[in-house]
Structures are given as structure tokens and as C-alpha cells.
Amino acid sequence: MKRDFLHVTDFTADEIHATFALAKEVKTRFKRREDFKPFKDHSMAMIFAKPSARTRISFETGFFRMGGHALYLGPSDISIGKREAVKDIARVVARYNDVIMARLFAHEHVLELAEYASVPVVNGLTDYNHPCQIMADMFTILEHRGHLEDLKVVYVGDGNNIVHSWLRMAQRLPFHFVCACPDDYDPDAQTIAATRQAGLSEIEISHDPKAAVKGADIVYTDVWASMGQKDEAETRKARFQGFQVNDELMAATGKKSLFMHCLPAERGVETTDSVLESDASIVFDEAENRMHAQNAILLKICGKA
Ligand code: CP
Ligand code: NVA
Numbered sequence: 657m658k659r660d661f662l663h664v665t666d667f668t669a670d671e672i673h674a675t676f677a678l679a680k681e682v683k684t685r686f687k688r689r690e691d692f693k694p695f696k697d698h699s700m701a702m703i704f705a706k707p708s709a710r711t712r713i714s715f716e717t718g719f720f721r722m723g724g725h726a727l728y729l730g731p732s733d734i735s736i737g738k739r740e741a742v743k744d745i746a747r748v749v750a751r752y753n754d755v756i757m758a759r760l761f762a763h764e765h766v767l768e769l770a771e772y773a774s775v776p777v778v779n780g781l782t783d784y785n786h787p788c789q790i791m792a793d794m795f796t797i798l799e800h801r802g803h804l805e806d807l808k809v810v811y812v813g814d815g816n817n818i819v820h821s822w823l824r825m826a827q828r829l830p831f832h833f834v835c836a837c838p839d840d841y842d843p844d845a846q847t848i849a850a851t852r853q854a855g856l857s858e859i860e861i862s863h864d865p866k867a868a869v870k871g872a873d874i875v876y877t878d879v880w881a882s883m884g885q886k887d888e889a890e891t892r893k894a895r896f897q898g899f900q901v902n903d904e905l906m907a908a909t910g911k912k913s914l915f916m917h918c919l920p921a922e923r924g925v926e927t928t929d930s931v932l933e934s935d936a937s938i939v940f941d942e943a944e945n946r947m948h949a950q951n952a953i954l955l956k957i958c959g960k961a
Contacts, residue, residue: 659957660770662779664824678952693723694960700726703758706883714947746772776957790821792949807831810872815843826857834860836868872909876916877901901927
């Protein structure tokens, strides 16, 4: 049976911990410039229906450094679901490549891609979730704190794809997760219910950012209008007033909290220059770790680790 990585919950807790350990090992090997080529003579197709900096660069560079070749297929190359059916592309691309990474709009499309492709498929973001991001984020938190005990992560902003992956992480590892968002921008109700049902983590949905951040180890934010919603940017800006992560909100934690953002950030909107450039900000460690965490995920699902 081939393995896909489409949701954080596709891995067990043990597999998530093992992925972090492997990411640490691969990161050290990369820093030492060791000869490490497990993907020699392998190719990875990267299908992008949306723009990307980090996802494209980290997957392409990571796979190349592990000995493989990565192909970038942009929005106009494949036009998945428009020029050709998802299930046809799945079978065609799998005939040429050892693994597929896809960033798509509809989550159903990545599920269909995985169903029909005979090779492993990795989700590089859909409208529903962004599992590689949250694997990298938790790995970054582990690096900075040295452990994941007594962890409170407070996400402030839109209840979007990033939040859904945080919630799924909370179904596997125990921590206290709070999503503070305007009440009409709550995350997906089914995902919240499934996370509560898992009974592992404390989950709160708050509409009061100041109260929510109290005692936070991590304050996390993301853009208020995601890819595919940019025409709603102005309406959202008005609705999200009070949800900006600025110095005042960081001070309201009452703690030496760390600041995280998946990036790209809209400076002056969901957060400020001052917070992004502060000592609390670990956004660039977070961005770097996308590559190390994903390398570990690829090694695991491709049966190389
Ligand atoms: N964080 C993230 O996925 O960035 P990109 O959209 O630039 O890939
Ligand atoms: N929520 C954002 C994340 C970008 C990495 C988006 O989907 O555009």
C-alpha cells in the first residue's frame, strides 16, 4: 500500500514524533553538506494551481539536495480539473514520477489525485488545510522550547486552512489550542468536533483576542484573505479589526511568547513590522524548517526511512 500525506492525521502520533526526529537528523546532514542522496534517479512532480514561494522552493531544493529531480508545473501547465480531469492527470503524472506534491484549490481534488495516482501524494496546501506547514511549525516549536509539554498555541485571525491543520495536529499530539477569530470566520465545525472528540487536547474557539492570548507560548497568525479570497480583502479588513497581532496583543500574553506566521505576511494588516522584526519572531526559522520537515515526510512516505 502506498502512503500519502494529505492531512496531519494521516500520521500516527508515533509517526509524527519520528518525523520530527528524522527532520532534525536530515537538517544536521544538510548543514554539514553530507553526501545524502536517497532520491538518486527519482523525480517528483510538483503541481501548483496557486502561487507559492516557500512551498515551491523548499520542496524543489530539498528534493534536489537529496539526489532527486523536481519538476515545477505551474497553474497554466496542467490546469488541473479544467483542461483535464483530476483522475486522468493523476494516472499520467504517476507514470513518469516517483512522488507527486500538489497545491490545489479544492480539497476533493487532492483526495482524488491521491486515490488515482499509484505513487505517494503530498498536500502542499488546499483551501481546507496545509499539513506540511503545521508539521514544520510544531518541529520549530520543539526546536525552540526543547519539548512540547504544557504548550499553549493561540492562533489569531481567520479560521482557515492553517487552523484546520492545527486542529488535526491536536488530534494527534496533546496541547492547548485556541483559535481567536471573528464569530462569522470560525473554522470548520466538523474538524472542531472531531478534534474535541479525540479528547487529547484542550480546544477553544474564542472571539476575544486579548483574553485568548493570555499565557500563550505561541501567538500565531496568517493572512485575513487567503489565496482565492483576495477579492474579499477589504470586507475582511473591516471585519477583522481588533485581531491584528501587534505589540499590544503580544504584551497581553503576560509571558515571553514566541510569534509565528506561515508567511507570506501582509505587513500592517494581520500583523505589524514591529512584531515581525521583534526578538519574539521565529518566522524565518519556521520558513527554513518547511524544507527539513518535508524532506522527512517524503523519506517516510516513499519508504526511505
Ligand atoms: N507558507 C507557505 O506555504 O508559503 P507559500 O505560499 O509561499 O508557499
Ligand atoms: N491561508 C493562506 C496560507 C498561505 C501559505 C492561504 O491559503 O493563502
